[in-house]
Amino acid sequence: MTEEGILRPGAVALVTGASAGIGLATAEALAARGIRVICAARDMARLEALASRLEGAHALELDVNDAEACAGLLERLPEDLRGIDILVANAGHDVGGRKRFDEGDVEDWARTVETNVTGMIRTCHAVIPGMLARNRGHVVTLGSIAGMRVYTTGSIYCASKFAVHGFTDGLRADYAATDLRITEILPGMTRTEFAERRFQDQARGEEFYQSFAEIMDPMDIANAILYALDQPPSVTVAQMVVVPTRAA
Numbered sequence: 001m002t003e004e005g006i007l008r009p010g011a012v013a014l015v016t017g018a019s020a021g022i023g024l025a026t027a028e029a030l031a032a033r034g035i036r037v038i039c040a041a042r043d044m045a046r047l048e049a050l051a052s053r054l055e056g057a058h059a060l061e062l063d064v065n066d067a068e069a070c071a072g073l074l075e076r077l078p079e080d081l082r083g084i085d086i087l088v089a090n091a092g093h094d095v096g097g098r099k100r101f102d103e104g105d106v107e108d109w110a111r112t113v114e115t116n117v118t119g120m121i122r123t124c125h126a127v128i129p130g131m132l133a134r135n136r137g138h139v140v141t142l143g144s145i146a147g148m149r150v151y152t153t154g155s156i157y158c159a160s161k162f163a164v165h166g167f168t169d170g171l172r173a174d175y176a177a178t179d180l181r182i183t184e185i186l187p188g189m190t191r192t193e194f195a196e197r198r199f200q201d202q203a204r205g206e207e208f209y210q211s212f213a214e215i216m217d218p219m220d221i222a223n224a225i226l227y228a229l230d231q232p233p234s235v236t237v238a239q240m241v242v243v244p245t246r247a248a
C-alpha cells in the first residue's frame with residue numbers, strides 16, 4: 001500500500017449490513033487496519049456491541065429501505081465521520097427465497113429487490129456526492145455469483161444481483177474521469193446468517209450450508225474487499241469473483 005492509498009489509518013468507511021456475516025467481518029478487518037468504521041444496519045444492539053469492541057467505530061441505525069434515513073444519513077453522523085472515504089454497500093438478503101417464482105410471496109420478492117437494489121442505490125446516492133467533491137473514494141458493492149448465472153428457484157435473488165452488477169458497472173462508467181474507484185465483489189457460498197434468514201429457519205439454514213462440499217468464511221470475503229481497497233490509487237479491481245475451491 002502507498003501512503004496515498006485509501007486504507008490509511010484514520011480514513012472513514014461506511015459498511016451497510018455490518019451487524020452480521022460479511023459486513024461484520026469487513027468492519028472488523030477495516031478496523032484492524034486503523035480505519036474508523038461506521039457500522040450500519042437495523043439491529044442497533046448488535047451494532048453497538050460491535051462498535052464498542054472496534055477502535056474508532058461508530059454504530060449507525062440504517063434501514064436501507066427507508067428513503068429519508070438514507071438521504072439524511074450524513075447529517076446523523078458526528079461531523080468528523082462525514083467525509084466517507086470507503087463505502088461497502090453490502091446490506092442484502094433473500095428472505096422468503098429459494099422458491100419457484102409463482103410459489104413465492106410477491107411481497108417477499110419485492111422486499112428482496114428493494115433492499116438489494118434500491119437500498120444500494122439510495123446508500124450510494126447519499127455518499128457519492130461527498131466523494132466526488134473530495135475526488136477521493138472507493139465504493140465496493142456486494143454482488144454474487146447469482147449475478148452471473150441463474151439457478152432454479154432463484155429468479156428474484158438472481159435478478160437483484162444481476163441488477164447490482166449492471167449498477168456497479170454503470171457507476172464505474174459514470175466516474176471514469178474521476179479518481180473514484182468502483183469495485184464489485186461476487187462471492188460464492190459463504191457461511192453467514194443469510195441462509196437462516198432466507199428460510200426463516202435456523203436448522204434449515206444449517207442443513208443448506210452442510211449440503212456443500214466446501215464453504216467460505218465471511219473473513220475470506222472481507223480479505224478480498226481489503227485486497228481491492230489496498231491497490232494503488234491508479235489501479236481499480238473492477239470485479240472479483242471469490243468461490244470455495246471445491247465448488248469452483
Ligand SMILES: NC(=O)c1ccc[n+]([C@@H]2O[C@H](COP(=O)([O-])OP(=O)(O)OC[C@H]3O[C@@H](n4cnc5c(N)ncnc54)[C@H](OP(=O)(O)O)[C@@H]3O)[C@@H](O)[C@H]2O)c1
Nearest residue numbers: 017019020021022041042043063064091092190192193194
Ligand atoms: N452468504 C453468501 O453466501 C453470499 C454470497 C454472495 C453474496 N452475498 C451477499 O453478501 C451480502 C451480505 O450477506 P451475508 O451473507 O453477510 O448475510 P447476513 O449474515 O444475513 O447479513 C446480512 C446483513 O444485511 C443487513 N440488512 C438486511 N436488510 C437490511 C436493511 N433493510 N437495511 C440495512 N441492513 C440490512 C442485516 O442487518 P440487520 O438485520 O441488522 O439490518 C445483516 O447485517 C448480501 O448482499 C448478500 O446478497 C452473500
